[in-house]
Amino acid sequence: MIFRRTRSRKAGSRFARGSALIEVTMALAVLTVLGLLLFKSSINALYPRQWTLEQTLSDAYLTHEKAFAQRIPFSDLTGPNSPWPAQPQSSTLADVEIGRIPGGTPIYANVIRTRIPDTNNLAVDGGVGTAVTNPSAMEVWKVQSILSYNIGSRTYVKSRTVVRSQ
Amino acid sequence: MKHGFSKSRRGYTLIELAVAIACGLMAASLLMALVNQQFTFLRMYATQNFLIREAPLISTHMNRLIGQAERFRLHNSVDDALDGTNPVMTNASVLVLNFQQPDGTTQAAMLAFQNLGTGNALYYYLVPASGVLPAPEWAITREASNVSFSVVSGVLGVTLTGPNNEQITYSGVMQQ
Numbered sequence: 001m002i003f004r005r006t007r008s009r010k011a012g013s014r015f016a017r018g019s020a021l022i023e024v025t026m027a028l029a030v031l032t033v034l035g036l037l038l039f040k041s042s043i044n045a046l047y048p049r050q051w052t053l054e055q056t057l058s059d060a061y062l063t064h065e066k067a068f069a070q071r072i073p074f075s076d077l078t079g080p081n082s083p084w085p086a087q088p089q090s091s092t093l094a095d096v097e098i099g100r101i102p103g104g105t106p107i108y109a110n111v112i113r114t115r116i117p118d119t120n121n122l123a124v125d126g127g128v129g130t131a132v133t134n135p136s137a138m139e140v141w142k143v144q145s146i147l148s149y150n151i152g153s154r155t156y157v158k159s160r161t162v163v164r165s166q
Numbered sequence: 167m168k169h170g171f172s173k174s175r176r177g178y179t180l181i182e183l184a185v186a187i188a189c190g191l192m193a194a195s196l197l198m199a200l201v202n203q204q205f206t207f208l209r210m211y212a213t214q215n216f217l218i219r220e221a222p223l224i225s226t227h228m229n230r231l232i233g234q235a236e237r238f239r240l241h242n243s244v245d246d247a248l249d250g251t252n253p254v255m256t257n258a259s260v261l262v263l264n265f266q267q268p269d270g271t272t273q274a275a276m277l278a279f280q281n282l283g284t285g286n287a288l289y290y291y292l293v294p295a296s297g298v299l300p301a302p303e304w305a306i307t308r309e310a311s312n313v314s315f316s317v318v319s320g321v322l323g324v325t326l327t328g329p330n331n332e333q334i335t336y337s338g339v340m341q342q
Contacts, residue, residue: 021185021189024189024193027193028189028192028193028196031193031196031197031200032196034200035196035199035200035203038200038203038204039203042203042204042207045207045211046207046210046211046214049211049214049218050214052218053214053217053218056217056218056221056222056334057217057334060221060225060334060335060336061335063225063336063337063338064321064323064335064337066337067321067322067337067338067339068319068321068337070339071319071320071321071339072319072320099217099332099333099334099335100331100332100333100334101217101332102213102214102216102217102328102330102331102332103213103330103331103332104330104331104332104333
């Protein structure tokens with residue numbers, strides 16, 4: 001009943017002529033508010049999943065960094081063209097594709113690689129050890145890969161470290 | 167015969183009807199938009215499931231398997247894998263794993279992405295000494311649209327492609 005006529009002519013009637021228009025307006029307003037609330041709740045549910053999704057992709061990429069650090073021959077790791085230069089030097093891989101999200105859109109990240117000498121390494125190997133503290137000239141390196149990526153305006157950084165020795 | 171309320175029963179004007187129809191249409195379109203929004207949300211939610219739920223599970227299973235393997239080999243087909251012929255380094259659909267058993271013998275297992283008549287799936291087989299492949303032990307995943315194995319710089323990579331073109335690569339090395 002959009003337009004209430006029958007009662008409008010009676011004295012003291014509850015409904016004034018055209019009151020249904022107000023009801024319809026209110027109903028539309030309620031629907032609009034409901035829509036906005038549902039939209040907001042959808043965004044609230046999807047945003048953390050987007051975050052989780054990028055975590056999954058970055059974690060997966062770091063399995064590669066970890067495996068590569070474990071697998072690379074020690075001579076290559078400590079050589080002049082090492083993918084992990086000794087600190088304070090580092091190498092940067094810019095815009096590495098770490099995976100694709102639904103729809104096939106690639107996700108990129110930056111990777112910084114470096115290796116940190118153990119303090120007991122001999123001086124030639126970046127440490128302060130001596131023939132007394134390190135008689136076998138053991139060489140120990142912490143091989144570190146740092147991945148940084150952006151979600152919205154925030155930058156996230158995570159790393160994996162592998163200890164290699166010889 | 168006259169009724170007292172006959173005057174109040176006159177019809178609605180065109181303007182009133184037009185307004186009523188417009189109001190109804192607006193309410194209906196709003197409701198439709200609401201329903202459509204919820205369906206879109208559910209669709210987006212579902213498309214993320216492969217990367218968020220399925221891929222990490224696959225990775226866990228694969229890590230356990232590959233981490234315990236003594237060596238592995240890649241092939242483009244199950245037949246090649248059983249024959250030990252035509253090994254490849256990239257884009258392989260079959261991964262053969264060898265496990266050292268406590269009694270010193272070797273047990274071979276196989277991961278194969280193939281269609282056995284029920285759609286593509288990544289199957290796990292235990293390969294008997296006879297070399298005749300039995301039914302798969304289990305299907306690791308049926309949701310992936312493609313699974314490929316590759317070896318780069320000694321690192322084994324497993325690239326999983328989901329039903330919505332999402333892609334994720336897990337890597338690992340054998341036991342050392």
